[in-house]
Amino acid sequence: MRTITFSQATLEAMQEEMRHDPTVFVYGEDIVRQGGIFGQFKGLPEEFGDRIRDVPISETAIIGAALGAALTGTRPVADMHFADFISVAFDEIVNQIAKNRYMFGGQVNIPLVIRAPDGISKQAAAQHSQSVEGWVQNVPGLIVVAPSSAATAKGLLKSSIRQNDPVLFFEHKLLYPQKGPVPEGEYLTPLGKAEVRKPGKDVTIVTYSIMVQKSEEVAVELEREGISVEIIDLLTLKPFDAKTVIESVKKTHRCVVVHEGVVTGGFGAEIASRVQEEAFHYLDAPVLRVGAKNFPIPFSPILENYVAANQEDIKCAIRKVLHREG
Amino acid sequence: MRTITFSQATLEAMQEEMRHDPTVFVYGEDIVRQGGIFGQFKGLPEEFGDRIRDVPISETAIIGAALGAALTGTRPVADMHFADFISVAFDEIVNQIAKNRYMFGGQVNIPLVIRAPDGISKQAAAQHSQSVEGWVQNVPGLIVVAPSSAATAKGLLKSSIRQNDPVLFFEHKLLYPQKGPVPEGEYLTPLGKAEVRKPGKDVTIVTYSIMVQKSEEVAVELEREGISVEIIDLLTLKPFDAKTVIESVKKTHRCVVVHEGVVTGGFGAEIASRVQEEAFHYLDAPVLRVGAKNFPIPFSPILENYVAANQEDIKCAIRKVLHREG
Amino acid sequence: MPFQKREFPNRFAELSREDQHGLLKTMVRIRTFESRVEELFLNRKVPGFVHLYIGEEAIATGVMANLRKSDWITSTHRGHGHAIAKGAQTDRMMAELYGKKTGYCKGKGGSMHIADFTIGMLGANGVVGGGFNIAVGAGISAMIKKTDQVAVSFFGDGASNRGTFHEALNLASIWKLPVIFINENNQFASTTPTSYATSVARISDRAKGYGMEGYTIDGNNVVEVYNAAAELIRGTRKGDGPVLLECITYRIKGHYVGDPERYRSKKEVQKQVIENDPITRFIDYLKERKLIDDKEVEKIRREASSEIAASEKFAEDSPYPEPEEACNDLFSFSPSEFPEVAL
Amino acid sequence: MPFQKREFPNRFAELSREDQHGLLKTMVRIRTFESRVEELFLNRKVPGFVHLYIGEEAIATGVMANLRKSDWITSTHRGHGHAIAKGAQTDRMMAELYGKKTGYCKGKGGSMHIADFTIGMLGANGVVGGGFNIAVGAGISAMIKKTDQVAVSFFGDGASNRGTFHEALNLASIWKLPVIFINENNQFASTTPTSYATSVARISDRAKGYGMEGYTIDGNNVVEVYNAAAELIRGTRKGDGPVLLECITYRIKGHYVGDPERYRSKKEVQKQVIENDPITRFIDYLKERKLIDDKEVEKIRREASSEIAASEKFAEDSPYPEPEEACNDLFSFSPSEFPEVAL
Numbered sequence A, B: 001m002r003t004i005t006f007s008q009a010t011l012e013a014m015q016e017e018m019r020h021d022p023t024v025f026v027y028g029e030d031i032v033r034q035g036g037i038f039g040q041f042k043g044l045p046e047e048f049g050d051r052i053r054d055v056p057i058s059e060t061a062i063i064g065a066a067l068g069a070a071l072t073g074t075r076p077v078a079d080m081h082f083a084d085f086i087s088v089a090f091d092e093i094v095n096q097i098a099k100n101r102y103m104f105g106g107q108v109n110i111p112l113v114i115r116a117p118d119g120i121s122k123q124a125a126a127q128h129s130q131s132v133e134g135w136v137q138n139v140p141g142l143i144v145v146a147p148s149s150a151a152t153a154k155g156l157l158k159s160s161i162r163q164n165d166p167v168l169f170f171e172h173k174l175l176y177p178q179k180g181p182v183p184e185g186e187y188l189t190p191l192g193k194a195e196v197r198k199p200g201k202d203v204t205i206v207t208y209s210i211m212v213q214k215s216e217e218v219a220v221e222l223e224r225e226g227i228s229v230e231i232i233d234l235l236t237l238k239p240f241d242a243k244t245v246i247e248s249v250k251k252t253h254r255c256v257v258v259h260e261g262v263v264t265g266g267f268g269a270e271i272a273s274r275v276q277e278e279a280f281h282y283l284d285a286p287v288l289r290v291g292a293k294n295f296p297i298p299f300s301p302i303l304e305n306y307v308a309a310n311q312e313d314i315k316c317a318i319r320k321v322l323h324r325e326g
Numbered sequence C, D: 001m002p003f004q005k006r007e008f009p010n011r012f013a014e015l016s017r018e019d020q021h022g023l024l025k026t027m028v029r030i031r032t033f034e035s036r037v038e039e040l041f042l043n044r045k046v047p048g049f050v051h052l053y054i055g056e057e058a059i060a061t062g063v064m065a066n067l068r069k070s071d072w073i074t075s076t077h078r079g080h081g082h083a084i085a086k087g088a089q090t091d092r093m094m095a096e097l098y099g100k101k102t103g104y105c106k107g108k109g110g111s112m113h114i115a116d117f118t119i120g121m122l123g124a125n126g127v128v129g130g131g132f133n134i135a136v137g138a139g140i141s142a143m144i145k146k147t148d149q150v151a152v153s154f155f156g157d158g159a160s161n162r163g164t165f166h167e168a169l170n171l172a173s174i175w176k177l178p179v180i181f182i183n184e185n186n187q188f189a190s191t192t193p194t195s196y197a198t199s200v201a202r203i204s205d206r207a208k209g210y211g212m213e214g215y216t217i218d219g220n221n222v223v224e225v226y227n228a229a230a231e232l233i234r235g236t237r238k239g240d241g242p243v244l245l246e247c248i249t250y251r252i253k254g255h256y257v258g259d260p261e262r263y264r265s266k267k268e269v270q271k272q273v274i275e276n277d278p279i280t281r282f283i284d285y286l287k288e289r290k291l292i293d294d295k296e297v298e299k300i301r302r303e304a305s306s307e308i309a310a311s312e313k314f315a316e317d318s319p320y321p322e323p324e325e326a327c328n329d330l331f332s333f334s335p336s337e338f339p340e341v342a343l
């Protein structure tokens, strides 16, 4: 299979969907003249003209207008520059976009996608390093997606654009330049379905986005010690594929949830809660969570490393649930 | 002990703190001319003049300026009208207020309080009925408080105003008119400490805000069936008093978390996760969560009731963890 | 208060007598609906929060008479008048206010969330200033699809202090979007006088900050509203870009039904009721010009009364939703496809 | 471009020769710091994102020369110049850029988050438009405590399109707060030209929307900046209320170090470097009037170079923080009081 970057994969998704449906358009800050900070929009202006547009630094307008456009027959894709800034348009996201369909009694669909590059990268410090799925996990009415690879990025972005509901699409900044195998031609990756990245017997890792690959590295290492790890890549965080997760845990009897964001109050709490609710009698150990320590992401590399979760933390949690500490 | 309303209790707290410290001031929409929607500011303009102020409908200014004021030597108390609207100033809350102290290396304190009336009341529908602690549970740097009674409202509000850190203070709208015993004179209720509202042997309910009283009603009923319920009122949600919770669960071996907000991705997930992490081997049943169903709060009373959690739901969860279903 | 005026051509004079009466009809229908809703709220038939449009009818009426069904509007928490003027049915509105299954939102929305997408009414909004950018988005749809639809955003004086106002007007301006911003300056935002909270004498002055035209008119004169809207909407529809129109009015009723109204005197309100009622003023205007007679006025009132009585009966007779219907309508797919959605 | 001008009294002429040179000193110190930071970033000594103030030095310098230590400023992502002009030490700044323990924020902040509360520098800000309301809040502190401190908010042309701009200016205006809004119009917001994203010819025109005075000046002429700031700050300090000053400048360097700059031509930039460098222009101005000689200029440059070299050495020699220090500084209390805080 050919190999392209995550960034190119999302670009292909945009191209195909914009060709496929003339009501799809995309806008965001600084995406036309330089192709996006991660090159993820390069070439779209040449092909689609005014259907890709730069906007002022006006996040409430970007997101609020995306809603208005979606309500009136177009399919906007709004780029958020950095996921950290969904905070600026938070009212539009949680009180308008998430609620309009329901509070209007289902009169209308809201087909829009908010693309939000997230995660820790290059000492960008507290306001440019966040994984913010935790902010929206308690908001009914949103679909939340987080691809982990070039292939899933393309397939999920295409599905998200076709979905008749609002999708928050988190793309980890460090994934953009990474290459991966991507099938030729059109394909869709279904929303709401997790993928088992690696089958295993002893413990289930539930993870997503960039932590999938970190988990895979750990799994390879632990395999040598005779520990067999099953890795579930959620892909869609909301609604998440509880069935696949629960089935796996019923088989392995142990579960570690891994994400990059802060553990306390993070999305991992929902997963851990669900697992123990639905598979309590199968569990041989508590569900453990791995993620960032309870601080903003600091600037200095040493501090950043310390706050972020790493492979060691994952290993440590796995050893704990297997009662093989030390 | 004398009996006053929750609203009066918060008013006393404001009065005492404003007398005690001339740098304390309060502002918000529509609080001067009519004393606040719940009468919680009545009389302050007469006594404190310009230290209580009405503001335009400019939530980012209210909260952003509160930060600026706190950074420069005053102690603002900002009223948010309805908790639902913290979304409008979400960037100010999560990216500025929560992060300033840390990202500036601890140079400065941020003594500010955001008062936010929350919860389901009077068919106010999707945008005026929310419990929004779930939005901020994943944000390091905030203290989150939720009193359950007149007495705790007064003591916690006073502690919050004196605290040198940002406090989000959630007051349930239905609690304002409720009367309760409140000690005469000044007293502080400590932040970060839960209270055991009712000791019990068979199951621990971890709850807060208005659900404390609903839990108490259930406890009285179940007592008649011979089920002894321990009720923990968290009071501070962030950081929450895990010690008191874990000790209780180690004693009762069963835990139900109860809050008014939506269960999925809600604050209960954090509590449930922590409990099973730290008391796994003591648990005789999974930690269950009771809260609103996964929808915006609908308008029609019948629908609202159906989505909201009630005493029946609490009972049902308790019976489940005690394996006494049906 | 000296308005920053512009003379708009008198398009009202070009209307047929029937269409002229149509404006009065709409105003009276709104008034009748609102007056009855007030009573029903006080009689505990209608739950929730209710914000009445009484005294402001000329604005929605004069503007909407210049819109097509395919045009869009965004509304506010004070949205009944906008909905009626845009063509919503009062029976389904009333049913929604009751929380009945036959309401526009199947009982999920209530007074603050009435919408009717079949007539381009994109929804009332419980968040002040929440509508600006939705209207801008509708304008973007028209641009992308190359239609000549326009979007009108109604907003209060209080809403003009929200940051969304700024971002919406700037974006609409740089892209020359077909959006008309109609300010309903009813002199109060809840308890707060406009003059206290707003840093300009005229909200229309803010248009200058966006390279946009801005005008202020007497919002209680439906003829003036009609004429200004006719001219401005026509310009915007043919590509002149967005525009801001401030309509001065007065909120005769409390901010919400039940408001103790400690922030103003009864006398001030009474003066407005006597001197500045938009319906009385319009009837006087028509009569002076012999464009209507008493019998015709009476008929309009009677018809409005029986329509609203019928709407009330419809609402009364309609069933409540089943509790389980709370689980519908969140997404375009059914919850059974993703069981966890409906947890 | 015809500036909407006002003649400000020539206060610069009243300065001592030493103070006049002081302005040049500040500008040269900023330039020297920034030029070295650029190299250090390219040499991978400085991690993170770095936004340089090169070419815009006249603004921070001219404004800050009119502030007291007890006055406050809020800054932007492009904040080094503001910090230096307000009196921050370049050694602790450089250490912060390196991520060292001796930096202003103990390595927790980096380039985008430098603050020094001892001199009223309330912080650079990674969120565009995040500073407006912080400055307003500082103004509120002055009001509550009845001091005559003022707050200055620096912001870019791009930031003027954020809703926070609107809410801040409105609130500052109705309360007549001691806040001066200084717009640094460097003609770009990242890749986007100001003329594309901003719906007014002059950002100062927006002042009208807030009943505020607004002026536009040549921001690359430090004398003009000094004089305008002198007059406006004096007025605001004595209670005249807030004011908006737009300073036209040009961003000579990329948006951040490493910017491919595909959105403009090298020629355009070169023209600015040659014709419009604020330091060259100021030196020419001083020389023309015989207010400085070559030796004095040389000395200023030399001193700046050795200061920045020393700052670099300080940063190089300073230790990194211990990893566990990441757990300090979140709250005023120590994590051990609430162990779960430090989870």
Ligand SMILES: Cc1ncc(C[n+]2csc(CCOP(=O)(O)OP(=O)(O)O)c2C)c(N)n1
Pocket: B029, B057, B059, B081, B085, B088, C076, C077, C078, C126, C127, C128, C129, C155, C156, C157, C158, C159, C160, C186, C188, C189, C190, C251, C255
């Ligand atoms: C963002 C937001 N802030 C505050 C409120 C509370 N609120 C509801 S209506 C209102 C006053 C609105 O005033 P205005 O915009 O003038 O409209 P009017 O009620 O006069 O029609 C306020 C403050 C809200 N709903 N949304």
Ligand SMILES: Cc1ncc(C[n+]2csc(CCOP(=O)(O)OP(=O)(O)O)c2C)c(N)n1
Pocket: A029, A057, A059, A081, A085, A088, D076, D077, D078, D126, D127, D128, D129, D155, D156, D157, D158, D159, D160, D186, D188, D189, D190, D251, D255
């Ligand atoms: C709210 C927000 N949106 C977007 C960004 C990304 N961003 C950083 S700097 C910048 C351009 C700022 O332009 P301007 O305000 O003119 O300041 P300048 O860089 O020209 O000094 C953008 C879009 C951000 N940091 N914050």
Ligand SMILES: [Mg+2]
Pocket: C156, C157, C158, C184, C185, C186, C187, C188, C189, C190
């Ligand atoms: Mg009003």
Ligand SMILES: [Mg+2]
Pocket: D156, D157, D158, D184, D185, D186, D187, D188, D189, D190
């Ligand atoms: Mg700029």
